[in-house]
Amino acid sequence: MDLFVRLRIGKRYAALLVTVAAMFALAACGGSDSNTTTAASAPGVSNDTITIGAVLDTTGPLKVICAPILAGDQLYFDKINAAGGINGRKVKLVQVSDDGVSTKTKGAVRQLFEQDNAFALFQVCGSGNANVAESYISAKKIPFVDPIGGGAKFKDAQGKALPWVWMTQPNYGDEGHVIGYYLTNKQHAKKVGLLYEDDVLGLQQKTTLGETLQKNGAQLVASVGYSPTQPDFTAAVQTLKASHPDVIVLNGLPGPTAKFVAAATSQGYHPAMGYLANYPMADNSWAKVLGPAGEGMYVSGYTSTTSPVGQEYLKATSSDAAFSAYKFYGYINSKIFSDALTKAGKNLTRDSLRDALDHDFNNYDTGFGPSLTWTPDKHGGVSDFMFLQIKKAQLTQVSDFIKASQVGQ
Structure with a gap:
């Protein structure tokens, strides 16, 4: 065998070794098994953590509403995490305050996704503030669940559902x-x-x-x-x-x-x-x-504590000085969002969460009275009042x- 043939065979063998090595590396990262939880499936998602962001005013005029909502959020996520998390991952809630001022909301949202590497946006307090956040997340195709404000946008001027925003509460x-x-x-x-x-x-x-x-x-x-x-x-x-x-x-x-x-x-x-x-x-x-x-x-x-979820909340907060509807709001909406993350599956991506929100919430039992239905064409919240x-x-x-x-x- 002449030298030229030996060199050509050697190059092919070396290329084969590189290909095999790459395949082993991919398998090690979970790329060849669709049922394996991956560390790089989406921003903000690791093997053991899901990082979600919230803009809740805890320093300005909306503090009276937002601070207890945040306490309710954390109460429910702590409960979920203590039980092993969601599909094996703990929920990490990162909260930023915009002082209740909508001109500061975009900066707060940018921090969550450009510095804190959040996976999704869960709650922005205030209708106008939520609408500022919507313009940011929609452009980047980031799920935004539970804008806190009955004047928050969830459909466009033609009445079509905004594809990345899901309301839970009623509109005004x-x-x-x-x-x-x-x-x-x-x-x-x-x-x-x-x-x-x-x-x-x-x-x-x-x-x-x-x-x-x-x-x-x-x-x-x-x-x-x-x-x-x-x-x-x-x-x-x-x-x-x-x-x-x-x-x-x-x-x-x-x-x-x-x-x-x-x-x-x-x-x-x-x-x-x-x-x-x-x-x-x-x-x-x-x-x-x-x-x-x-x-x-x-x-x-529009919320009642007579349901099992409501009774569970009352038991968990029995030492509170007084019942807070705002704190209960945080608790029950964290339940809704946690259920959506569960339905989105182990290989969690923003697209899989969107799919779950659009297709797995038909006459959904919110746990506080009214039922909730989302479809690809309907992203509004509940509409029953007492x-x-x-x-x-x-x-x-x-x-x-x-x-x-x-x-x-």
């Missing part, structure tokens, strides 16, 4: 329909006033509330918008008082709405049928802030659940 439009129905059919109000946050949080509800009131023979006699940072509500009280409403609907967040009630009380004004607040106020902490002025007030809500009343500084359920789909047509 649906709630406006149910509030209008309850006021007219259960409380028999004819003239309704509205104090609303003058942004995405309140404008949608203003429209649907007015529609349902008119449909049921009542009317929205006056509406006053306000800024979340507004310090004084004297003029707002006078404007609504002048319209002589039977009842005033309070839309927005606990701080500003409590200031309005305090301003009305200081002026000696109370609507004939009192107030009804929308669901961000459905927590005993708000009733405590209101004090005696809140007695008898109605509040919309009503509570403040009695001796505690919120007490006073109605059954009402479906928005049955009263908003």
Whole structure:
């Protein structure tokens, strides 16, 4: 055999050795076995950890809501991790505060995915803040589950579901329909006033509330918008008082709405049928802030603790000084997200999580009352509401659940 032939055979043999070595290396990484959990299946996913990110204000005006939500999140994830995690992986929740300011939200989200290497986004507190986050994650095809805000976007201008966003809570439009129905059919109000946050949080509800009131023979006699940072509500009280409403609907967040009630009380004004607040106020902490002025007030809500999950939560928090609906919210939504991660399988990727969210949540039992259905074309949250009343500084359920789909047509 001449030298040229020997050299050519030698090169082929060397190439074969390189190929075999590469195959062994791939197998060692799990690349040849679809049932093996891999360390590099997706950003934020290792052999033993799933890192998820959250933007929850624990330093600014939304702290009263977001801090207990975070505590509820961690309570549930600690429970899951103590039982072995999700498909063998522990959940690591990385939380960043944006001070409740939407102009800081994008920076917080960028930190989670460009520095902390998060796998998915779970919760951004505030409708406007969540909408800022959506523009970032959608461009990068990152799953975003549970925007905290009934004005958060989950569909585009044509009504098509945003492919990477899944709501759990109701939107404020649906709630406006149910509030209008309850006021007219259960409380028999004819003239309704509205104090609303003058942004995405309140404008949608203003429209649907007015529609349902008119449909049921009542009317929205006056509406006053306000800024979340507004310090004084004297003029707002006078404007609504002048319209002589039977009842005033309070839309927005606990701080500003409590200031309005305090301003009305200081002026000696109370609507004939009192107030009804929308669901961000459905927590005993708000009733405590209101004090005696809140007695008898109605509040919309959508979560119940009578289910097994609710009872499990009450047992786990029996040492808490008071029940927190916000903390319960964190607990039950962490359950939903954990179930989605489980359904996404051992070889966890962003695409497998998206597939699970789109196809494995049909009439899903949320554990807090209403059921939840997501499909590739439907990413909205639950749409059933109940009503509570403040009695001796505690919120007490006073109605059954009402479906928005049955009263908003």
